[in-house]
Amino acid sequence: MKLALLGVFAISSLALSAAVFSSAASGVPPENASPIYGVTIPDGYRDWKFIAPAQEAPPLDELRAVLGNDIAVEAYKKGTLPFPDGSILVKLAYKREQSTEFAPATVPGASTTVQVMVKDSKKYPDSHGWGFGRFVNGKPVDAAQHETCLSCHVGNVKDHDFVFTRYAP
Amino acid sequence: MKLALLGVFAISSLALSAAVFSSAASGVPPENASPIYGVTIPDGYRDWKFIAPAQEAPPLDELRAVLGNDIAVEAYKKGTLPFPDGSILVKLAYKREQSTEFAPATVPGASTTVQVMVKDSKKYPDSHGWGFGRFVNGKPVDAAQHETCLSCHVGNVKDHDFVFTRYAP
Numbered sequence: 001m002k003l004a005l006l007g008v009f010a011i012s013s014l015a016l017s018a019a020v021f022s023s024a025a026s027g028v029p030p031e032n033a034s035p036i037y038g039v040t041i042p043d044g045y046r047d048w049k050f051i052a053p054a055q056e057a058p059p060l061d062e063l064r065a066v067l068g069n070d071i072a073v074e075a076y077k078k079g080t081l082p083f084p085d086g087s088i089l090v091k092l093a094y095k096r097e098q099s100t101e102f103a104p105a106t107v108p109g110a111s112t113t114v115q116v117m118v119k120d121s122k123k124y125p126d127s128h129g130w131g132f133g134r135f136v137n138g139k140p141v142d143a144a145q146h147e148t149c150l151s152c153h154v155g156n157v158k159d160h161d162f163v164f165t166r167y168a169p
Numbered sequence: 170m171k172l173a174l175l176g177v178f179a180i181s182s183l184a185l186s187a188a189v190f191s192s193a194a195s196g197v198p199p200e201n202a203s204p205i206y207g208v209t210i211p212d213g214y215r216d217w218k219f220i221a222p223a224q225e226a227p228p229l230d231e232l233r234a235v236l237g238n239d240i241a242v243e244a245y246k247k248g249t250l251p252f253p254d255g256s257i258l259v260k261l262a263y264k265r266e267q268s269t270e271f272a273p274a275t276v277p278g279a280s281t282t283v284q285v286m287v288k289d290s291k292k293y294p295d296s297h298g299w300g301f302g303r304f305v306n307g308k309p310v311d312a313a314q315h316e317t318c319l320s321c322h323v324g325n326v327k328d329h330d331f332v333f334t335r336y337a338p
Contacts, residue, residue, distance in 0.1 A: 094222070105223055
């Protein structure tokens with residue numbers, strides 16, 4: 001992760017495995033940070049705890065899984081809403097492919113997007129405390145795509161602190 | 170987990186979060202252990218690391234996710250085959266349900282089964298080192314169902330140490 005940051009603000013997970021940076025205040029986002037929010041892919045997220053799977057219908061036709069850092073997972077387990085500052089959720093999305101080994105199964109193909117939500121009520125007062133990042137091949141997509149995040153979350157899941165995913169048993 | 174065991178053999182994950190017991194040698198499996206193999210649901214598995222999602226077509230119509238203990242995840246990351254003794258994989262399966270909040274998404278409904286594979290080459294010499302457990306509501310299903318595990322894994326994934334799931338990126 002590029003550390004040449006101006007106006008850096010870092011949140012670390014309990015495991016010190018995550019670092020999310022933003023220089024939104026400076027107006028110069030780091031190369032790998034999302035437009036609007038300045039969210040980056042947190043280090044170590046692939047080893048975070050599992051929250052739930054999902055499937056997205058065609059045309060995207062994806063298998064998905066949401067992982068969370070310790071703060072987010074603890075909030076899920078305790079039913080804490082809103083999610084506390086420092087909560088980070090990462091959605092991993094894959095093209096859904098037919099298994100060549102077991103006919104009834106579809107399995108993950110290529111990674112399509114990694115999507116990140118970071119809770120920081122001071123940093124993101126205009127988006128209900130959430131910062132969003134949507135990444136393809138490790139790079140953030142454009143501002144136009146990021147402008148769609150908030151309205152969809154606000155329109156559909158305002159009663160669950162703007163988070164779609166529930167904790168699977 | 171019931172600890173009134175005869176002829177106990179325990180494997181602990183690196184995080185000391187897993188314990189799998191069996192008294193197969195004594196012929197008296199503990200109440201919650203699978204027939205044939207004596208595998209139980211490992212403590213703490215729900216916090217294990219995420220390996221991959223999958224979908225199972227109707228009639229089961231499930232969303233699934235496989236989690237692994239540290240030994241198994243390390244083997245996946247390094248491409249170690251066969252999986253070393255102590256590896257444990259847990260598949261969580263859920264009824265696939267339409268999301269009421271986002272039309273293109275299907276999400277986990279009720280838990281259907283929890284399925285466990287334990288690698289112990291000394292304990293399971295007759296099943297390529299793997300012990301199997303299939304659980305509904307925390308209780309193992311019957312011997313007839315457990316008799317189907319091995320043949321399906323042997324018939325389809327003998328070149329991947331009898332494990333279907335691959336590590337998703």
